[in-house]
Amino acid sequence: SLSYLHRFEPGDGAKAPPLLLLHGTGGNENDLLPLGRQLAPGSPLLSPRGDxxxxxxxxxxxxxxxxxxxxKDVAQRTQALADFVAAAAREYGFDPNRLAALGYSNGANIAASLLLLRPESLTAAVLxxxxxxxxxxxxxxxxGKRISLLSGxxxxxVPVDHPPRLAEMFRRAGASVDLHWLDTGHQLTEGDLQLAAGFLAAES
Ligand code: MLT
Incomplete structure (x- = not known):
């Protein structure tokens, strides 16, 4: 029942936590693999293509x-993605309780929906x-969940009030949240990579 087209790359066996990669609109399952490997060198990487x-x-x-x-579609596909992630953990043998997400744009938005509707799916997220x-x-x-929001x-x-509203929602739900503002637009910068790398290193 691995219902999404996806790529999976095993980790180095040294028990680094698995990472779920969620691309932006117009991307695919290949896009974030190099970034994921750079930011989480030893981690198993699961990268689905949005359906x-x-x-x-x-x-x-x-x-x-x-x-x-x-x-309605957001809710349904969030459930489907959570089911896929659970099935992939069984198939590939990674620990679903240690899964962190790295999502960009539309991928960050589905990661946030996973946290809100199927919180057992993720232990941490870089949005x-x-x-x-x-x-x-x-x-x-x-x-107990850690969430980092990186906004331009x-x-x-992204409307300027959205990142603080989202951060506040996660805080009210009890997560440990940080919101970083970068001096940029929707595109990623070197600063994003440094913040994401630091956040993910603290997971392992
Ligand atoms: C969305 O549709 O999820 C957001 O507008 C981000 C994007 O452009 O994909």
Missing amino acids: VSEHGMPRFFRRFAEGVFDL LRPMVVLEPKQLPDLT RHDPI
Whole structure:
């Protein structure tokens, strides 16, 4: 039941925690593998391809327009991705309780949805350029989870109030959260890589 096209790369066997890589709109399962390997050298890497196609561009959930999300689809595909991750852990033999996510843009948004709807899926997450998609009436218990939000001060896609609102939602749910503002737009910078590397090194 490995329902997503994906790549899996084993770790070096030295028990580094596994990493789930979630690409942005128009990306695919190959995009983040080099970055994941750089940031988490010994970790098993699981990298699915989003199964929604927006004019040929893979994504992890549907939207009606930029910033206007199909929330029913978000919820359904979040469940499907959580089931895929659990099945992949059994198939490949990595520890699902130590899984961290590294998600960019649409991939950061589905990682945030995993934390909100299927919190058992992840123990930590680096969210690169996330925005608020779901606002559940009932927050999960995220005690013990570590979440880092990396946002661009000049991001034309992410409304400026979204990163602090998302950070606050995670804090209210009990997670340990930090929000970093980088002097950039939606694209990633060297500063993102350094912050993400430091965060992930603290996981192992
Ligand atoms: C989304 O649709 O998830 C966000 O707008 C980010 C993106 O452009 O993919």
